[in-house]
Amino acid sequence: MNDLYKTSHLQYEYVPFPELGHGSQFHTYDTHDGRVLKLPLTKEETYVVVSKRRHNMNPLSSKEIAPLDTRIHTIINGKARIPAMLNHSFYNAKDFLSILGNPTIIDAEKVLPEDRPGKEWGAGRVIYTQDKLTMVGDMLKGFGEQPTLKAGDISKIKQIIDLYIEQTYKLWSYGYADYVFKLGDTGFDTAGNFVLADLGEYSSDPTFMKKALADKRWLHSIIPDKIDFPQIPAQLHDYFAATLNNAFTIEQFMSRWRTQHHCSSCKATDDNVISAFIAAKVAEIDFVDRW
Amino acid sequence: MTQQPLPSTAPLDGTLYRYYFVGHGAQFRVYSVYTLDDKPTGRVIKVPLDFEETKSSIIAPLKLVAQYNTEEELDELADKRTREVMQFKHDMPNLMQGIMGEDKTFMSKLGNMKVLQAPIPAPVKSGPSAYYLPIFFTQDYVMTLDAYLQHFRLATISYTRDLDLRTIKMLKQVIRQMIALNFLIWEYGIFEFVFKPENLGIRFSKHGTVELIWMDLAEHITDLEKAEKIIGEKRWLHPLMPHKIDYQFMPTVLHDYYTTACSRAFTVDNLRKHWRKRCIRAESKYARELKMKELLSYSHKQSVTHWVNRHNLSVTLYRGFQKHTIDDMDIPIADLELLLRDRHRANPPENSFREEQIERHLARSKPLVRLLFPLPTHENNRQKANNS
Numbered sequence: 001m002n003d004l005y006k007t008s009h010l011q012y013e014y015v016p017f018p019e020l021g022h023g024s025q026f027h028t029y030d031t032h033d034g035r036v037l038k039l040p041l042t043k044e045e046t047y048v049v050v051s052k053r054r055h056n057m058n059p060l061s062s063k064e065i066a067p068l069d070t071r072i073h074t075i076i077n078g079k080a081r082i083p084a085m086l087n088h089s090f091y092n093a094k095d096f097l098s099i100l101g102n103p104t105i106i107d108a109e110k111v112l113p114e115d116r117p118g119k120e121w122g123a124g125r126v127i128y129t130q131d132k133l134t135m136v137g138d139m140l141k142g143f144g145e146q147p148t149l150k151a152g153d154i155s156k157i158k159q160i161i162d163l164y165i166e167q168t169y170k171l172w173s174y175g176y177a178d179y180v181f182k183l184g185d186t187g188f189d190t191a192g193n194f195v196l197a198d199l200g201e202y203s204s205d206p207t208f209m210k211k212a213l214a215d216k217r218w219l220h221s222i223i224p225d226k227i228d229f230p231q232i233p234a235q236l237h238d239y240f241a242a243t244l245n246n247a248f249t250i251e252q253f254m255s256r257w258r259t260q261h262h263c264s265s266c267k268a269t270d271d272n273v274i275s276a277f278i279a280a281k282v283a284e285i286d287f288v289d290r291w
Numbered sequence: 292m293t294q295q296p297l298p299s300t301a302p303l304d305g306t307l308y309r310y311y312f313v314g315h316g317a318q319f320r321v322y323s324v325y326t327l328d329d330k331p332t333g334r335v336i337k338v339p340l341d342f343e344e345t346k347s348s349i350i351a352p353l354k355l356v357a358q359y360n361t362e363e364e365l366d367e368l369a370d371k372r373t374r375e376v377m378q379f380k381h382d383m384p385n386l387m388q389g390i391m392g393e394d395k396t397f398m399s400k401l402g403n404m405k406v407l408q409a410p411i412p413a414p415v416k417s418g419p420s421a422y423y424l425p426i427f428f429t430q431d432y433v434m435t436l437d438a439y440l441q442h443f444r445l446a447t448i449s450y451t452r453d454l455d456l457r458t459i460k461m462l463k464q465v466i467r468q469m470i471a472l473n474f475l476i477w478e479y480g481i482f483e484f485v486f487k488p489e490n491l492g493i494r495f496s497k498h499g500t501v502e503l504i505w506m507d508l509a510e511h512i513t514d515l516e517k518a519e520k521i522i523g524e525k526r527w528l529h530p531l532m533p534h535k536i537d538y539q540f541m542p543t544v545l546h547d548y549y550t551t552a553c554s555r556a557f558t559v560d561n562l563r564k565h566w567r568k569r570c571i572r573a574e575s576k577y578a579r580e581l582k583m584k585e586l587l588s589y590s591h592k593q594s595v596t597h598w599v600n601r602h603n604l605s606v607t608l609y610r611g612f613q614k615h616t617i618d619d620m621d622i623p624i625a626d627l628e629l630l631l632r633d634r635h636r637a638n639p640p641e642n643s644f645r646e647e648q649i650e651r652h653l654a655r656s657k658p659l660v661r662l663l664f665p666l667p668t669h670e671n672n673r674q675k676a677n678n679s
Contacts (some may be wrong), residue, residue: 015406
């Protein structure tokens, strides 16, 4: 129903951009032109958001649960990786960006003030605009209050799960992957395209991704304790778990990884020992700061 | 709209307009907007109070109700209350978005409130690219209900005021409209929780009929459970309580009719009956439309999109501004800066306040029951006329 209230007809210079919501990385504002503006949370804001979330997941041992500071560091690192991903010199960049809602980076240095105590962005000084979406997360929250689903609704949620797999595969083929697997962070644009919306939780590191796949993080969407994951209705738990467990295997991942990655910058350094060393070291950092 | 008298305070001369300070609450300073040739535009501009201004406006009533041992404790409480009050202001644009902004009748009952957000360059010391982004509102300039009701002070004493039949009818209409305004916002899932008649405005048509509007709807919640609890507290009786000095004391002549009408209207049953009625109607209407589109879609992709849109109506129907909710007065940035700088204004004196104090005092010193004179009915008046 976004198009009902699209206000691109407004000629006035300053129309308030209402906040549509925020996660742990970005505030999202409606710019009334079919797009949203994403402004990064400061470290302090992130601290507030993250400290409110519970992390009592069974699959993670207490040793594995990262302390709060490390989690914040991870979240900021996720933001810092966005410009490199969006500006990667793909020959078919348009197709790649369309999977992500056609994001466009805005020069943060021109608009964000310098860090000062109590108001720091650190490495996460990233601002971008993106297509406005009808979020799957909002829709799932609505279903949380319904005791049973109609057959038609079940069928539609199954279709969304299938679309999620399809788009995830497409992203893998470009050499990027979402390591959080949050179905709620996807949405539909006005043309009906299924879009992966949350850019701050992607990796281009296959070794790291294999670990993420082994952890089966998508199952957080069917564990009610995970309050930061919009929950899949109970009637679909079995379908969701079986379908994604089957789709997101290391074998499936490896068979698709970078198959469509055609760019002007990677090839020259593919065999470069130093590049490989740097990639390995960076991956090592990922292991430390993400898990 | 009735022509309002030119306010008596010294005006601020802007680039296109002249601004007369007419008063302030805890959220905004209000200025009536005139042309530079002193012709009324019929609109006011509401200028947001900053933290210090808000704090200084809430501290006096807070002192009377808060429990504290030291000045530091009071200061801490005041800071907390100030933040709460300021937050209400930030929620105000929500009242003008989506289906609410689209409903012109509803917007008219909000005094045709329009939003005006402008980046104001911050002082040089904050850096060259620093801005404030205050949200102003413009609204129809109407008489406050409070000012109107001052005309009926001490009307229970026939030597001070004489109420004719037409006035009595009008006063009853005013009270009925106060109730109707609350029902209206309940139907959009909004609950104003202070029940202050001061938050309402009144305008008169050429035919002498009255129309009440919401002048200030900042203090609202959208949680039905909390609203039901507040209904239980009967806060609408606060204007009748002489010790409630944060409320204007309602003219005694209205007490009986007001109490009866409000107690009958403001019940949990009525709240539930009205709650989100218009929202549900709109959600059902758009859901039906989307369901049709979903069924008639050729592609699976479109069908899923319509289905997702249908299930997100509870979010998306309440977003987005309509053209008529964005201010179109073209008030220059320099004027907005001027208005923002015009801090620490005290409310202009009102002549009728002495009678308000007398009525409050009388209510304090005598048992309340003796003061609950009924609003004179037709028969009372005829009897009175016969006696005289």
